[in-house]
Amino acid sequence: MAEKRPDRTxxxxxxxxxxFCGQGELRLQKCESCxxxxxxxxxxxxxxxxxxxAWDRMSGRGKVMSWTSFERDYYRGLLPVPYDTILxxxxxxxxxxxxxxxxxxQELSPDMPVKLTFVAAEDTAGEFSLPVFERET
Ligand SMILES: [Zn+2]
Incomplete structure (x- = not known):
């Protein structure tokens, strides 16, 4: 079942x-000039x-630089609190x-390696694949 999320831009x-996320790919804009x-x-x-x-496909590998846990209900119950965010x-x-x-x-540490995965999510525009990160094993 798709997780309810705040509306995307x-x-x-x-x-x-x-x-691209819907195809299981994390791609970022790469300037064709520079x-x-x-x-x-x-x-x-x-x-x-x-x-x-151009849209460059990312490897999906990375490391955690920072994180926080939100305990305040900024989205009126849409995201159950507390929830964690990582950079x-x-x-x-x-x-x-x-x-x-x-x-x-509680399990995070600086420079911890992580890898990309996607979860089924839904906002008022419909269902989509949300890029998230799991522990690199
Ligand atoms: Zn440029």
Missing amino acids: LGRHHDTFWE DHLHWPVVQKCENCGERDF VELEEGPLFMSNPQGFGW
Whole structure:
């Protein structure tokens, strides 16, 4: 069963990102002019202003840089509290905010290796695949 989630940002490049997630791929925008990798989604390159992007597939490997556990109900019961959020440094460099899958903050340590997986999620726009991270075994 799909987990209820707050609404995603949709439209243009955001839709492309979610379409790749639906295929089980984490892809980030790579500027076709200067090769800068972007996350979160941008409409033009932060480095050179170019508006054309390729979508580079990430390896799915990374390490935990930071984390927090939310105990306040910011989403009016949509996300049961407490829930954990992790900041992952992807192998390719970008920092990616996500959720730990199958483990909690008590088990986290700096530089802990993690790997990408997807969970079935749902917002008011419909079902989608949400990128999350599990322990690298
Ligand atoms: Zn650029």
